[in-house]
Amino acid sequence: MPDNTRSQAITQGAQRSPNRAMLRAVGFSDQDFDKPIVGVANGFSTITPCNKGLNELAISAEGALKEAGAMPQMFGTITISDGISMGTEGMKYSLVSREVIADSIETAVQGESMDGVIAIGGCDKNMPGAMIAMARMNVPAIFVYGGTIKPGRYKGRDLTIVSAFEAVGQYTAHKIDEKELLEVERHSCPGAGSCGGMFTANTMSSAFEAIGMSLPYSSTMAAEDDEKRVSAARSAEVLVDAIRAQIRPRDIITRKSIENAIAVIMAVGGSTNAVLHFLAIAHAAEVDLTIDDFERMRGKVPVLCDLKPSGRYVATDLHKAGGIPQVMKMLLEHGLLHGDCVTISGQTVAEVLQDIPTTPREDQDVIRQWENPMYAQGHLAILKGNLSSEGCVAKITGVKTPKITGPARVFESEETCMAAILARQIQPGDVVVIRYEGPRGGPGMREMLSPTSALIGEGLGDSVGLITDGRFSGGTYGMVVGHVAPEAFVGGTIALVHEGDSITIDAEQRLLQLNVSDEELARRRAEWKQPQPRYMRGVLAKYAKSVSTASRGAVTD
8 A cells, every 4th residue: 555645644643643542433453554544435325226225335345445455434425316306396406416415525535534435326416426526536436336226017018217207197198097007106116226227327327337437347237136246345446456556536537538438328328417417527527528529429429229218128138238348349449439548447448348349249139239220329419599509408319300390388397387288288399498497596407307208108209399497317208408508597598488489499400499589589688587596595595506507517616
């Protein structure tokens, strides 16, 4: 171990005896004071199935750290269940929790002068929250994903949490009865683990494997399988080696490695939330990255994997088919990855992938052959126009109607929109506008899985457009556009839309346009007044005062 570990400043010397006394009380003995102190940021919680199994992983990592010659110090960090809070006021805390997680990890690690940290998380914001903290602190670090949930089964088909949300719309449209709705609910989430499709959690875990901050294959393992505990222990061993070699997050999180992560996100059909989170991670790592870089990468990378929400398979199927290493090897073979990027193990990406076949197995169709991709170009498009001068994010692959021009149906919150959908007041050809749900206006930029799933359940997913300054769940698909910036609360054009205005969403031209004259928009802007903040005190009020625009990652520092 290096002689200049940060923790030794605390543990060595007679003048530090009070500090040593405190450490003895938590298990240190004489021979432990020369060892590096490694934080175990444990996101264990029974709030959500995503984090239910994390304590076992933390205990495995703790034991492996001791065996490798380090002294672990475990501490807790929070989580919010996006799935449980979806469609409620509580969802406003979801994106906020990313910042709380980052701040809590930074506070514990820096406050105790730890020499490294292994973060163990499951639900959506655990991952970017941990990575933001790692990039800020720049002490050796590794991320351990809690693992994906196994699919539920009902009537011979795989179910995910999105199945339950879509069933609500199907029930409202009288396509299924109450008994069927209940059975889908009962079977959608069979145990521990994060949502099973290529939704936000599995998108971010895959991207962290691609960027080199997690071990190969770890991002698609099932939470309840033994290999996940083995991987957690191995991650701890690799981290101790990284402390010895002083491999730091900013050695790994670079412009080139973020491009690798974006390439993988495109190839697996990942979540729109990845755009927001990687802008924030790049900001923390002081890497120059803009929202336009995602559009540049989208044009280069095909969608190779047939995964939910718009495809057929779940993350455990991807794991069996070869996992993220197989996808990465294909991208590397075709010049779409930077093979010289270093990973947490000290190996380069090319070295990690050296023994991976250049083509996927023929006996599976989760990962498509290179010459037969799902789509020739990536699915996450950045749209611009007078409705979103800073840019917004849309999933454009698999959409049967890539262009829609229709009348605006304007709602000032998710709840009022959801009520209209369930009352069957939305018609084919409408463009639904949900505003004042942005980072500052919400505040907290809620995800809109409930209305989008309800529209799909009612059979309107291909004929109705939806735009919002809020976010979408990783489980969302259809003609939906999120992260509209500038947001309504700061006077973005979305605040000036009137009921019945003509709006164009054109995925092919990357256009989001309000078809109203400049003169009329100027008149409306002169009349617009910023509403009072919805929260005046507490976490949400503090967040609203400090958060940036979505086009910069909704960062708070």
